[in-house]
Amino acid sequence: MFHTTLVNNHCAIHTCLERSTVGARPLVTWPHTATRAALEQLKLWQPVGRTLRVRFLDGTPVLQQKVATFAREWSNHANLHFAFGNEPDAEIRISFAQPGSWSFIGTDALAVPLDEPTMNFGWLTPGTPNDEVMRVVLHEF
Template structure:
């Protein structure tokens, strides 16, 4: 089982975001790291082929069809979102955390799609939708303040600790079990169709709860981003 990505959140900010309450899942984002409404975000590809760039941009702009933001590809110079395909895994800075140069140097990536060059066009689109959701400030659904998954932790540690993820227990804790604080996030009711929801095998939970891998932006995803960035 391959998890899509790791949230890239600086340590102190991660501790501020994390919470251990109980509840439900829902669409969620962190307002502190939302971009200014109406912002133009430059997207620069640091490597990769032009055809792959076009696939990624086509998927990414599905968000901005509803959000009052503009994604503009640039060939050189400064860019708020800098994409690489040359690092392992798939990850993104959370919203304006991309501007934290101590974590994301100005000449380095803020978003990685390491799986994209070796997978299908459909999965490239899925990965781009998910990671650009993070780039706009959306967090993982299972990490929302109201998340109430009853994890079978020994199973999750064992499976994510092996191939192909090789995650340490701490990485699993931060990216699977931890939840964001309610006073730091905006969220809606549970949306099992959200592209920001990890696929969760039923064997990973104590009560047989499971989710599938969603490939498209759901109606709630689009409603949430439109409410977050109104005016489109």
């Protein structure tokens, strides 16, 4: 049963990666003893301490403000900063229009056309409790 669980988890991870990356190399390795995810150095934003530009493609001002507020929490824990604005070539582009919540991993976002989202919060509404908004925003960022 343990081996079957590993195989099923391995398949689930690969299925998820195939759906969430654009022409990116796989993040998952498959050593003989277990499945192990490894973030590739190429996906990390450089230089360290970089400020990433973030633009909202749609959404209400209330939701946009909540996302910006909670995303900035990362700056207290990681050497990374966010500048929210309306720059057309922003590295992170957020939508609320598509189903579900998802995001491209690290620099995979650079392969996405500038008029398309790199992050989506499709099920959030202005009435979503703040603790739930914070949870999903911190996860996707």
